[in-house]
Amino acid sequence: MNDNEIVRVPVALDAIEQETRQVGFTMASERRTGSLLRTLAATKPAGRFLELGTGTGIGTAWLLMGMDARSHLDSVDNDFAVQTVARRRLANDPRVTFHLADGGEFLMTARAPYDLIYADAWPGKFSHLDAALSLLRAGGMYVIDDLLPQPNWPADHAPKVSQLITELESRPGFESTSLAWSSGIMIVVRADAT
Numbered sequence: 628m629n630d631n632e633i634v635r636v637p638v639a640l641d642a643i644e645q646e647t648r649q650v651g652f653t654m655a656s657e658r659r660t661g662s663l664l665r666t667l668a669a670t671k672p673a674g675r676f677l678e679l680g681t682g683t684g685i686g687t688a689w690l691l692m693g694m695d696a697r698s699h700l701d702s703v704d705n706d707f708a709v710q711t712v713a714r715r716r717l718a719n720d721p722r723v724t725f726h727l728a729d730g731g732e733f734l735m736t737a738r739a740p741y742d743l744i745y746a747d748a749w750p751g752k753f754s755h756l757d758a759a760l761s762l763l764r765a766g767g768m769y770v771i772d773d774l775l776p777q778p779n780w781p782a783d784h785a786p787k788v789s790q791l792i793t794e795l796e797s798r799p800g801f802e803s804t805s806l807a808w809s810s811g812i813m814i815v816v817r818a819d820a821t
């Protein structure tokens with residue numbers, strides 16, 4: 628098995644990755660993360676999805692590939708320039724709505740529940756964590772990546788990541804698994820309290 632050989636990729640992926648390099652965006656999700664997002668998205672028919680941190684739309688494209696025709700994705704970023712790449716390549720898909728907004732403000736006013744949240748920005752991960760998790764339906768998934776040391780991390784970032792992992796692992800009412808794979812993934816599922 629070679630987990631870097633990913634055969635089925637979103638139609639727009641090559642073009643988005645090329646534009647991502649052209650605009651110098653260095654925080655894009657890698658293909659193994661994308662493949663996992665596609666697979667997890669397919670577990671939620673007619674699902675409501677939220678991506679915090681659109682970037683140039685790489686995670687967006689993978690989520691859309693796994694989603695069925697009745698599903699909907701909200702994707703949020705506060706950087707007009709990078710989100711424009713995603714809009715140009717993906718906004719013709721009626722299942723996605725792009726929000727140019729601060730992720731924290733979006734979370735404070737968002738309509739619950741979501742079936743899957745890909746939290747790939749500071750808000751919803753290192754801030755506003757309670758708000759993000761409170762939006763999950765029972766059985767809903769909260770997915771984060773970049774938990775293994777990355778070249779672009781500032782010096783003080785590693786302890787924040789360790790604290791986040793500990794916080795999620797010990798949170799009552801949630802079941803989680805950490806994967807030291809791809810950029811470092813955590814999948815956290817809201818347990819049904821009934």
Ligand SMILES: C[S@@+](CC[C@H](N)C(=O)[O-])C[C@H]1O[C@@H](n2cnc3c(N)ncnc32)[C@H](O)[C@@H]1O
Nearest residue numbers: 654655656680682685686704705706729730748
């Ligand atoms: C890791 S990148 C997202 C990558 C993208 N999800 C992908 O799959 O390639 C993080 C993104 O979060 C955005 N961001 C940072 N702070 C934010 C905030 N306060 N509100 C919304 N977006 C924010 C950045 O502009 C950046 O595009």
